[in-house]
Amino acid sequence: QxxxxxxxxxxxxxxxxxxxxxxxxxxxxxQYFMWYRQYSRKGxxxxxxxxxxxxxxxxxxxxxxxxSSKYISLFIRDSQPSDSATYLCAMEYSSASKIxxxxxxxxxxxx
Amino acid sequence: NAGVTQTPKxxxxxxxxxxxxxxxxxxxxxxxxxxxxxxxMGLRLIHYSVxxxxxxxxxxxxxxxxxxxxxxxxxLGLESAAPSQTxxxxxxxxxxxxxxGVRGTEAFFGQGTRLTVV
Numbered sequence: 001q002x003x004x005x006x007x008x009x010x011x012x013x014x015x016x017x018x019x020x021x022x023x024x025x026x027x028x029x030x031q032y033f034m035w036y037r038q039y040s041r042k043g044x045x046x047x048x049x050x051x052x053x054x055x056x057x058x059x060x061x062x063x064x065x066x067x068s069s070k071y072i073s074l075f076i077r078d079s080q081p082s083d084s085a086t087y088l089c090a091m092e093y094s095s096a097s098k099i100x101x102x103x104x105x106x107x108x109x110x111x
Numbered sequence: 112n113a114g115v116t117q118t119p120k121x122x123x124x125x126x127x128x129x130x131x132x133x134x135x136x137x138x139x140x141x142x143x144x145x146x147x148x149x150x151x152m153g154l155r156l157i158h159y160s161v162x163x164x165x166x167x168x169x170x171x172x173x174x175x176x177x178x179x180x181x182x183x184x185x186x187l188g189l190e191s192a193a194p195s196q197t198x199x200x201x202x203x204x205x206x207x208x209x210x211x212g213v214r215g216t217e218a219f220f221g222q223g224t225r226l227t228v229v
Contacts, residue, residue: 006153008151032215032216034215034216036218041223042222042223043115043201043203043220043221043222043223044154044201044218044220045220046217046218049208049215049216049217050215051215088153088154090218092215092216097161097216098144098156098159098167098169099144099156099203099205099216099218100156100170101146101153101154101155101156102153103151103152103153104153104154
């Protein structure tokens with residue numbers, strides 16, 4: 001069983017829709033949770049990170065962590081075609097240790 | 112400021128050949144990583160380093176070796192390439208984020224190396 005599970009998609013939604021991306025994990029030792037965005041043929045870039053359970057908001061993006069359920073989510077409001085990319089969740093046991101990634105969800109926003 | 116630079120960007124190898132991928136970062140980061148990315152598999156950690164002179168195994172280390180002789184460089188070696196090592200390889204470096212009630216890591220990635228083993 002992989003430590004981090006993520007639905008690979010692809011996911012296609014119309015412009016303006018709310019997008020929900022999710023990951024589950026098996027090891028309760030994970031403490032730090034991140035979302036990376038990867039455009040085609042580029043390296044991933046950090047989108048959001050969070051350290052504790054609850055919600056963290058940044059513009060149109062909200063990251064949610066539920067440690068009791070071992071479940072994290074990324075919500076994108078008012079989705080734009082420029083949001084079309086692969087979104088990868090990532091986790092660490094402790095700060096600045098090895099980073100474990102999910103398989104990524106390919107998202108397409110239709111104009 | 113170049114960030115993370117990977118060399119080469121593309122390479123075709125024959126089975127059994129060896130090669131070294133070079134990763135260089137100019138951000139003075141302590142931590143560096145090598146990942147491979149395959150369709151449907153996401154990023155899988157091969158090896159990582161928490162400082163100059165240190166290395167550690169990741170999720171899929173077999174068939175690879177690494178060295179971190181200088182803080183700014185992290186080398187990934189394939190001693191005897193196999194078709195199963197055909198992949199896109201990403202190097203990353205990271206620093207620890209510390210703020211009021213916040214901790215975490217931000218990793219910066221290179222542009223990737225597309226390796227084909229025939």
